[in-house]
Amino acid sequence: MTPLLSVRDLRVGFGQNPAANEVVKGVSFDLAPGETLAIVGESGSGKSVTALSVNRLVDFGGGRITSGSILLQRSDGSTLDVAKADEKVLRTIRGRDVGMIFQEPMTSLNPVHTVGAQIEEAFRLNRGLHGAEAERAALEVLERVRIPDAKSRLAYYPHQLSGGMRQRVMIAMALASSPRLLIADEPTTALDVTVQAQIMALLAELRAETGMSMIFITHDIGLVAGIADRIMVMQHGLAVEQNTTDAVLDNPQHDYTKHLLNAVPHFTSGKAVRADNERTTTSEPIIRVDDLVVRFPVKKGLFKPKGAIHAVDGVSFDLMPGETLAIVGESGSGKSTTARAILGLNEKHRGAIAAKAGRSRRPIQMVFQDPFASLNPRLNVEALMAEPAIANGQKLDDALRDRMRFLLDRVGLPADVLNRYPHQFSGGQRQRLCIARVLMLNPDVVVLDEAVSALDVSVQARVLDLLVDLQREFSLAYLFISHDMAVVERIAHRIAVMYAGQIVEIGEARSVLSDPQHSYTKRLISAVPAVERRRQHFAVDATQVPSLVRPAGYEPPPANWREAGHDHRVRIEEIK
Amino acid sequence: MNYVVQRLLTFPLILLGVSVLVFVSIRLVPGDAITAMLGTEAGLLTPDQRAALAAYFGIDQPIWSQYLRWLTGLFQGDLGISSVYGKPVLAIILERFPLTLQLALMSMVISLSVGIPLGVFAATRNEKPSDLIVRMLAMLGQSTPSFVIGVLIIYVLSVFFGMVPAMGTFTPLFVDPLASIGQLIFPAITLGFAFAASVTRISRSAMLDVLSDDYIRTARSKGASQRSVVWRHALPNALIPVVTLAGVEFGYLLGGAVIVEQIFALPGLGRLVLDAITQRDYALVQGTVLFIAFNFLLVNLLVDLAYVALDPRIRIGSR
Numbered sequence: 024m025t026p027l028l029s030v031r032d033l034r035v036g037f038g039q040n041p042a043a044n045e046v047v048k049g050v051s052f053d054l055a056p057g058e059t060l061a062i063v064g065e066s067g068s069g070k071s072v073t074a075l076s077v078n079r080l081v082d083f084g085g086g087r088i089t090s091g092s093i094l095l096q097r098s099d100g101s102t103l104d105v106a107k108a109d110e111k112v113l114r115t116i117r118g119r120d121v122g123m124i125f126q127e128p129m130t131s132l133n134p135v136h137t138v139g140a141q142i143e144e145a146f147r148l149n150r151g152l153h154g155a156e157a158e159r160a161a162l163e164v165l166e167r168v169r170i171p172d173a174k175s176r177l178a179y180y181p182h183q184l185s186g187g188m189r190q191r192v193m194i195a196m197a198l199a200s201s202p203r204l205l206i207a208d209e210p211t212t213a214l215d216v217t218v219q220a221q222i223m224a225l226l227a228e229l230r231a232e233t234g235m236s237m238i239f240i241t242h243d244i245g246l247v248a249g250i251a252d253r254i255m256v257m258q259h260g261l262a263v264e265q266n267t268t269d270a271v272l273d274n275p276q277h278d279y280t281k282h283l284l285n286a287v288p289h290f291t292s293g294k295a296v297r298a299d300n301e302r303t304t305t306s307e308p309i310i311r312v313d314d315l316v317v318r319f320p321v322k323k324g325l326f327k328p329k330g331a332i333h334a335v336d337g338v339s340f341d342l343m344p345g346e347t348l349a350i351v352g353e354s355g356s357g358k359s360t361t362a363r364a365i366l367g368l369n370e371k372h373r374g375a376i377a378a379k380a381g382r383s384r385r386p387i388q389m390v391f392q393d394p395f396a397s398l399n400p401r402l403n404v405e406a407l408m409a410e411p412a413i414a415n416g417q418k419l420d421d422a423l424r425d426r427m428r429f430l431l432d433r434v435g436l437p438a439d440v441l442n443r444y445p446h447q448f449s450g451g452q453r454q455r456l457c458i459a460r461v462l463m464l465n466p467d468v469v470v471l472d473e474a475v476s477a478l479d480v481s482v483q484a485r486v487l488d489l490l491v492d493l494q495r496e497f498s499l500a501y502l503f504i505s506h507d508m509a510v511v512e513r514i515a516h517r518i519a520v521m522y523a524g525q526i527v528e529i530g531e532a533r534s535v536l537s538d539p540q541h542s543y544t545k546r547l548i549s550a551v552p553a554v555e556r557r558r559q560h561f562a563v564d565a566t567q568v569p570s571l572v573r574p575a576g577y578e579p580p581p582a583n584w585r586e587a588g589h590d591h592r593v594r595i596e597e598i599k
Numbered sequence: 600m601n602y603v604v605q606r607l608l609t610f611p612l613i614l615l616g617v618s619v620l621v622f623v624s625i626r627l628v629p630g631d632a633i634t635a636m637l638g639t640e641a642g643l644l645t646p647d648q649r650a651a652l653a654a655y656f657g658i659d660q661p662i663w664s665q666y667l668r669w670l671t672g673l674f675q676g677d678l679g680i681s682s683v684y685g686k687p688v689l690a691i692i693l694e695r696f697p698l699t700l701q702l703a704l705m706s707m708v709i710s711l712s713v714g715i716p717l718g719v720f721a722a723t724r725n726e727k728p729s730d731l732i733v734r735m736l737a738m739l740g741q742s743t744p745s746f747v748i749g750v751l752i753i754y755v756l757s758v759f760f761g762m763v764p765a766m767g768t769f770t771p772l773f774v775d776p777l778a779s780i781g782q783l784i785f786p787a788i789t790l791g792f793a794f795a796a797s798v799t800r801i802s803r804s805a806m807l808d809v810l811s812d813d814y815i816r817t818a819r820s821k822g823a824s825q826r827s828v829v830w831r832h833a834l835p836n837a838l839i840p841v842v843t844l845a846g847v848e849f850g851y852l853l854g855g856a857v858i859v860e861q862i863f864a865l866p867g868l869g870r871l872v873l874d875a876i877t878q879r880d881y882a883l884v885q886g887t888v889l890f891i892a893f894n895f896l897l898v899n900l901l902v903d904l905a906y907v908a909l910d911p912r913i914r915i916g917s918r
Contacts, residue, residue: 078820080816080819080820083815083816083819084816110825114822114823114824115822116822117819117820117821117822118820118821118822118823119822122820123817123820125813125816125817125820127813130812130813130814131813131814131816131817132814132817133814133817133818133832133836134814134836134910134911134912135835135836135909135910135911136832136835137911144818144821144823145821148821148822148823149821149822180911180912180915182911182912182915183915193817196817196821197820199821200822
């Protein structure tokens, strides 16, 4: 069968002299009709640029195809070399032959047009539908992507929809013209894991319905294991390995592929949990949180009664010295609000947080998600690291510099970086810097709020190892906030699952991950993509997170708990 | 809707604050009204005559009572009597205002209809020669003072075309629309020239920002044409800073354009204020400044409401 798409020796460069600044350095692949190709790689591997070259959107980002060919079979049977076509012709393949969905559903829809108008535009451009016809088609396609109450959603603006809903709208738009090829550029990276599972199941169903080909770009090899026919692994602008999915996953040839498969955290349902640090209940907890409640008032207009967002509702847990408690949950579950409350960064509404007097005056320190945004670009490493000490009344003297060098060494950075600035470091190095910085005050507890989420997968693995080493060396307790079950499995001793502002399940990591009891924990765990579960079929599940806005004066009913084994408690669910 | 209500509620409060400022600041200027009015002849007044005059104009009262009397008048539409013209202040203002309003509107139309397309054009040709030319023109337009442009226009018209713009009296729009617009077209161009340059620059930079947004890429991936991408997807998102700028400028223009009115000898609000200040016509200065401030606030209110129309994120809160 002739391939739908045949890419030969594609080279793409950027800037004034594209040939000298190549990001894609000679990539070739074929895509048969109905086939799904996954392009896997880390940031800077050239995977997105390769995909954007297929419909030449790369031109608008400043890229130039310097050589190679991209032969596309058009729906009328003719073949077009996309690499050499001019803009006028390219416009007729975009949307019509090649549809595309992007990583950021939050910013990829135009904020000033309604969802309906944007979908109708796709029908107008590619099928010539107008007025009521286009509207009917838009409604139909919204129903196809399983948006509940599709008719009224047509009049919504993008900001009124959740991330998952927006991504469905994006998919609906791409489907409008029944493209023969759909390019999906990290379509679920910005979404929660259960929403990710919904979108992946939807894409799989749509592919089966329409018979379209797909190019799926991702950094997560586990995610595409279930959907891809073939996998192409990219590193530094080159395709280092490409083969059928089973061959790549079961019998990887290239070192980098092996590295991606082995070094990167993959979720194994509790088999990879840590075996160190048996929990002792005899010693006193270093932090005890009792019935923490955080609410944010909301005004509903001039005359309507006020309510409140119940961000955290009756959360209690203990953190023992030297242990890691992971708080997992999706966006809006209240996990970060809990962390911020422990540091006193937001007003707590009610409840007690007791921290035992520790080794220093500031026993709790925090590492944030974004290593790029949390280091002041105008300060050098010395000034950055001195800051917590100076804020605590110490002086910048030789003893302090010695401590800096000692800690930099511990986090794996050379001691001569003291005069460098943040932009001279990579993302992983910056996060190491942030970790060294919080250790300056010799804390007992480090709160890590999605501390490895912004890092590339292989860097993520090394930072996790570092965190485990540091925990042993300095006997730190970690409160590890994350949405990523695979990461949590690697570092947690205990896990608390948060849902809609409440802890629904808490206990020993192995027990919670291997034998989840609460329905939400089960849903969360089954949504995690995993290489070994790739043949499992997932049905589309459209469950939405409940609203956290409650009327004024509302108090949730008291929680009832049951024991589910040694150190494993589950909140009893109400029967609906 | 909260947003609109909030804007409407703060409006009278700000106006009240402005009235206090206006009233107090003119009384901080040294020298008294009677001396200013009568010039050297004021020296001939006896203290009794002076006191009688002061009582007549009400300036013998303590300042707070003068303010209260003025404020009560305001609520009845009475801005006081001009000491120079001997007529109600409001009547004098309303006589001058149509010209100022028409001039402001005309120069806005000119500068927006030139500036926005030019800015959009330059943004789509970023860093190409045509973009550089537009940017140079914009720089030139912004840095050339209006008296240079105005005098240049009069010079060219009279020397090369033998035309003399109608000066002195103003033909209102409803009396003779063509003559009225014809009379103001050159002053409007003079005023609009510099502003067109600002509009060009701001719409260019706003468009450049928007054109690199993700949803523009989405529109292109749907196969939208360049024209549709620019005018349908990008421009509505880029208009907010332009509307902000236009609102401020329009507010200023409603306060009269002193220099242009002077060059073209137009009886507008700008010259009225200037004359009132030099003649120390308290009532007239207060009245016109308050009137101008009112217009300025009104325009700003309209701009805020325009945001509501332009941006659904302000119009409809998130869920």
